[in-house]
Amino acid sequence: SDLFDNSGNDGLVEGGPRPRVVANPRAPGHSAWFFALGGGGKRAEVLPQGPGTEPQDGDEQYVRYSAILGDDFPTDIGSWQLILQWHHNSPTGSPPLSLEVRNGQLMMVSDGNDYRPIGPVSPGEPINLTMNIVFSQTPGEGRVTVWRDGQPTGVTNWHPRAGTMSTQGAYLKMGLYRDPNIRQPGSITVTDLKIGRDERGIGGIGPRPVGAP
Numbered sequence: 740s741d742l743f744d745n746s747g748n749d750g751l752v753e754g755g756p757r758p759r760v761v762a763n764p765r766a767p768g769h770s771a772w773f774f775a776l777g778g779g780g781k782r783a784e785v786l787p788q789g790p791g792t793e794p795q796d797g798d799e800q801y802v803r804y805s806a807i808l809g810d811d812f813p814t815d816i817g818s819w820q821l822i823l824q825w826h827h828n829s830p831t832g833s834p835p836l837s838l839e840v841r842n843g844q845l846m847m848v849s850d851g852n853d854y855r856p857i858g859p860v861s862p863g864e865p866i867n868l869t870m871n872i873v874f875s876q877t878p879g880e881g882r883v884t885v886w887r888d889g890q891p892t893g894v895t896n897w898h899p900r901a902g903t904m905s906t907q908g909a910y911l912k913m914g915l916y917r918d919p920n921i922r923q924p925g926s927i928t929v930t931d932l933k934i935g936r937d938e939r940g941i942g943g944i945g946p947r948p949v950g951a952p
Contacts, residue, residue, distance in 0.1 A: 889945030
């Protein structure tokens, strides 16, 4: 927990409880982050800290993200539900890159309106992703590739229309950020987050073996 900002200020928690550290259901003896919102809740997020969590224009990263959607997660909702976002260094506007759940799909989204489906997702389902991201404000230079359970997805060498950054730098936010008009509760447990300069830095493209440190 010392590698994350869980201060609970209004940029991280709105209309819900602060995130909490729980036992990792996929790796006994390890920890995970649990995020939950009731109906009408807007944010329950933490800020990862350390190298790679504040990418700059021109950086390339590999990111491993593993989570388990709660049985209560409303995956079929058409409104926005972000579970991971690279937020621009500006207080307004949609993030230039985010991982979202809506309409029964797991999606990469750029600027709030440029969607690329990764694949279907259901309540209670585990998510195991590896992402290769080139951060750039220049359309055509910024790109994203996503593997799911080690397999290619519909997000392969994707160039978002507006690039993958809208300011010189960005910062990573993790948890739940969603439309407060959603009346159903929802929760998610994040079991793994790694950032590396290449795929070896995150242990390879495939999912991490259960119980690995």
